[in-house]
Amino acid sequence: MEQKDNADYGLSPKEALILEEYREQRPVFEKLLNVVKGILRESIKENKIYINAIEGRVKAENSLAGKLERKSGKYGSLADLTDILGVRIITFYSDEVDKVAALVGRLFEIDWENSIDKRKMHEIHSFGYNSLHFICRLPKEKYFDPEYPQMNEIRFEVQMRSALQHVWSVLDHDTGYKSGFEVPKEYLRNLNRLAGMLELVDEQFCLIRSGINDYRRHVQSLVSSGSFDEVELNGDSFGNYLELRPFDSLNKRIAAINQAEIHETSLSRFLAVFVSFGFTTLGDIDRMIKRNMDDAYQLAAFQLAGTDLDIINSSLGVIALCAVHVLKQGGGVLELTRFLENFNGVSGSNKHRAEGIFRVAQNLSFMKK
Known part of the structure; x- marks a missing residue:
């Protein structure tokens, strides 16, 4: 993609400097992205946590420029933005989000003041955005490159959500609040109903899995004790x-x-x-x-x-x-x-x-x- 001049974005001199800083530091962000994803993959595998996917991206230049324009005057430097680098961990079940969060908390330094648990907001239309957001730094004991010491100072975002929450947010992103026009009430009502249904499905999947696991543990106990007549053949x-x-x-x-x-x-x-x-x-x-x-x-x-x-x-x-x-x-x-x-x-x-x-x-x- 051809790089635009700062003037094409209509940014103030202050925001234009932030964009220039972003262009200079982008290779560092790309390297950090690979390091963070690698650490997460290895640790998740070691801890035998089964997830749907790990995604990551460095914010595109036009997306950053748009944010700087919308929030003109809010940021003093590139370091004030915590979402230039973002990683998303998608779990199969909503109750696994906390398990992954505990792991992320052990791997990285967490900026708790700026981290958000959107699951606690309980807004009517919030299902797809009920993810857990941690603002993190990479500790030197986990990874340090003397050629890029700034990697350990960059703050980045790690989002954690269930697969159903992720699917909903992707679909709703195209039809909902970021679509560029106000959604008519009749469609908004249907979107909210669907969000509620998916939230219920998410909860029921967790309950069913929990019940199956309890049943399996019970069967293992009966088999180990020799109570074979009490165990259904399956x-x-x-x-x-x-x-x-x-x-x-x-x-x-x-x-x-x-x-x-x-x-x-x-x-x-x-x-x-x-x-x-x-x-x-x-x-x-x-x-x-x-x-x-x-x-x-x-x-x-x-x-x-x-x-x-x-x-x-x-x-x-x-x-x-x-x-x-x-x-x-x-x-x-x-x-x-x-x-x-x-x-x-x-x-x-x-x-x-x-x-x-x-x-x-x-x-x-x-x-x-």
């Missing part, structure tokens, strides 16, 4: 149950047949199998393991007889358990095939494998009872 609970490694003892017994190694693989696919069995709690799985452990071992032992396999898959024991369960329920090749399809997906090899399992099982005592 993806979360099954994942927690697998962390107890309930199939390890069977797999180790099977591996010992050939002194084989066990190749670990995900067992999460068995959730669909257990659901197809009609299991509704973790207790159903746990009882199935205890009832069928010895018979599943015998089935696997017959299958491995005469082979020299030195590596077995960790799913082998679970497959044997499920096959024994199907057979004890009176199932045959058809039911074994359905079980394998729930585990492997539809394939022509499932029937062949089911026939092999059924044939081997005829030699086991539980099939002769």
Whole structure:
């Protein structure tokens, strides 16, 4: 973009000097922007805070000139402006804003007198602007460049807001108070209603996430204590149950047949199998393991007889358990095939494998009872 002369902006000599100072210092602001964003990204990652985005910008020259013109006489030097450099951190949830704010407070020197928590204003039309604004400086212990010592004196702004607040402010910026004309009351009323709805959605997302986290902690506690009958069978609970490694003892017994190694693989696919069995709690799985452990071992032992396999898959024991369960329920090749399809997906090899399992099982005592 072609640089304008100061006269083209219509600024007073005092504001024109501030603009000249901005032009000279712009490379320093650009360097500071990269440093600040880098520090924030690294620290947010280290603290395992999951955010939507980090944005940043150095104020454009025409934007600064417009501000100086609108607020003529307010600023004595470039250092009086705290928003030349701005960084915005967008969180997924509104209750994560305070977590990020605490982190920013540890990373930078905060000018509390000029920092603003717009969330406390509670204005009717304020949802999209309910962000937290910190005016910061970069401490030397975090970063110092002897070629640019002024970087540690520059004040910059860090805004923190939720994703919904950010989306609203972007949309409202185009239709609302900065659009260049007065918004008719009927549209303003609808904008205010939408702002209220989005604020409610923001709050509900936080409540739902909090409820889900509480539920997960409760499930983890029940699983850890062995209260399996109290835990509904679903993806979360099954994942927690697998962390107890309930199939390890069977797999180790099977591996010992050939002194084989066990190749670990995900067992999460068995959730669909257990659901197809009609299991509704973790207790159903746990009882199935205890009832069928010895018979599943015998089935696997017959299958491995005469082979020299030195590596077995960790799913082998679970497959044997499920096959024994199907057979004890009176199932045959058809039911074994359905079980394998729930585990492997539809394939022509499932029937062949089911026939092999059924044939081997005829030699086991539980099939002769």
